Amino acid sequence: MFPSKVSAVLNQGLVEDHMSFAQISLLSNPSFPPHGIQQATGGPDMGRGLSSHLREGLPSMLPGYRAAPSDDDGLGQFGASSEQRSRNNLWSWSEQEGDLGNKRSSAREDYHNKKNSNGSSNNNIHRLSVGNITMKKVKTRKNVREPRFCFKTLSEVDVLDDGYKWRKYGQKVVKNTQHPRSYYRCTGDNCRVKKKVERLAEDPRMVITTYEGRHTHSPSHDEDDSRASDHINFW
DNA sequence: CGACTTTGACCTGCGC
DNA sequence: GCGCAGGTCAAAGTCG
Numbered sequence: 001m002f003p004s005k006v007s008a009v010l011n012q013g014l015v016e017d018h019m020s021f022a023q024i025s026l027l028s029n030p031s032f033p034p035h036g037i038q039q040a041t042g043g044p045d046m047g048r049g050l051s052s053h054l055r056e057g058l059p060s061m062l063p064g065y066r067a068a069p070s071d072d073d074g075l076g077q078f079g080a081s082s083e084q085r086s087r088n089n090l091w092s093w094s095e096q097e098g099d100l101g102n103k104r105s106s107a108r109e110d111y112h113n114k115k116n117s118n119g120s121s122n123n124n125i126h127r128l129s130v131g132n133i134t135m136k137k138v139k140t141r142k143n144v145r146e147p148r149f150c151f152k153t154l155s156e157v158d159v160l161d162d163g164y165k166w167r168k169y170g171q172k173v174v175k176n177t178q179h180p181r182s183y184y185r186c187t188g189d190n191c192r193v194k195k196k197v198e199r200l201a202e203d204p205r206m207v208i209t210t211y212e213g214r215h216t217h218s219p220s221h222d223e224d225d226s227r228a229s230d231h232i233n234f235w
Numbered sequence: 236c237g238a239c240t241t242t243g244a245c246c247t248g249c250g251c
Numbered sequence: 252g253c254g255c256a257g258g259t260c261a262a263a264g265t266c267g
Contacts (some may be wrong), residue, residue, distance in 0.1 A: 168240055168260055183258070187238090196258090 163219030
């Protein structure tokens with residue numbers, strides 16, 4: 001169960017890498033079960049209280065959401081001051097084109113398209129075969145950045161249940177940090193939303209969660225939203 | 236037995 | 252070109 005008394009503080013701030021930042025502080029109930037981490041990673045009950053607010057705050061996590069288009073050359077509201085961002089909306093988005101991470105993931109997708117398919121019909125990829133080595137060349141791929149944002153959470157558990165089900169697909173020790181970064185992917189059909197979870201080096205109690213992409217389906221559970229909302233206060 | 240986690244290997248892009 | 256760092260895969264292990 002999620003802490004019955006949760007005080008969540010959303011505190012808009014800046015984050016590196018042009019991502020928006022909202023800070024959530026969770027004051028966990030002492031009765032929070034010690035096995036909370038397991039619940040967090042797999043249990044549908046974990047974090048229901050938070051989930052409703054995450055879903056409120058993460059509109060594009062919901063199916064059919066379309067992020068507001070950026071009003072400048074791709075930096076969107078990240079070019080604006082934090083004050084402006086705070087005024088405009090609580091959760092700001094990065095939907096740049098030519099994103100580095102996206103390029104990387106695209107390249108990886110291409111790599112695995114090559115790896116997994118025996119001649120798929122991907123128009124953007126040219127495949128070259130040299131002996132038994134199949135090479136590919138990525139044609140001008142449209143650089144569409146997945147919407148991303150991240151937030152800091154003061155939490156005992158690494159994974160906050162936002163109402164969706166996630167599967168961990170990797171973990172990596174990032175340089176200059178003591179704690180490994182975990183990589184999760186939404187388990188929904190055709191849903192390619194990913195999130196990264198890592199602990200802040202300066203304050204291990206703080207969890208940084210980075211979402212990337214938009215869900216194509218509904219959250220796995222909604223029923224406790226109204227009840228749980230009583231326990232969270234926003235700034 | 237299926238879903239999930241762990242973890243070493245591998246790939247790509249970037250900086251030097 | 253090379254090494255590094257981040258991101259992802261997939262086999263093996265674990266759990267319910």
